[in-house]
Amino acid sequence: MCMVCIAFASWVLKTANPQVGDAWKAVLLANVSALSAIQYLRRYVRVEAATGDTEQPEP
Template identity: 70%
Template sequence: MCLVCIAFASWVLKSTNPDSGDTWKAVLLANISALSAIRYLRRRDATGEKPLRQTPSV
């Protein structure tokens, strides 16, 4: 789900016309989506769930 939010935020920013007066709405929507994804990942880490990707220890 968090990847969907990040992808959506990226798509919104790429598809926005910078000359229009409604650019701030797209930026706000993208930021909310990105913050939601970050909060989800932090909450998942705090609960002790298995991380999305495990790195091998050296």
Template identity: 80%
Template sequence: MCLLCIAFASWVLKTADPQSGDAWKAVLLANVSALSAIRYLRRYVKGEIAASEKKPNLKTLCYS
């Protein structure tokens, strides 16, 4: 999902005509897509960290 957003933002910026008056819309859309991808990645990483902390450590269970 996030790679798709980043690819879309890159494509929008490459195909936008910088001389047109609507170039700011393309830049805004690309920035929103990139920020959305970054927020998604941050939530995913935090979820992975929380899930790994909840798992019992097998070494401590075996050697206790």
């Protein structure tokens, strides 16, 4: 999910034409996708850290 959002944001920025007046829409879409991916990663890391603390690996 996260990698898809980052890849989509990268693709949008590469294919956007900066001379067109609507380029801000592509940039906005890319930023929203990137922020969504970052938020998802932070939530995933938090959940993994919470579940990892309760389980102790046995030697």
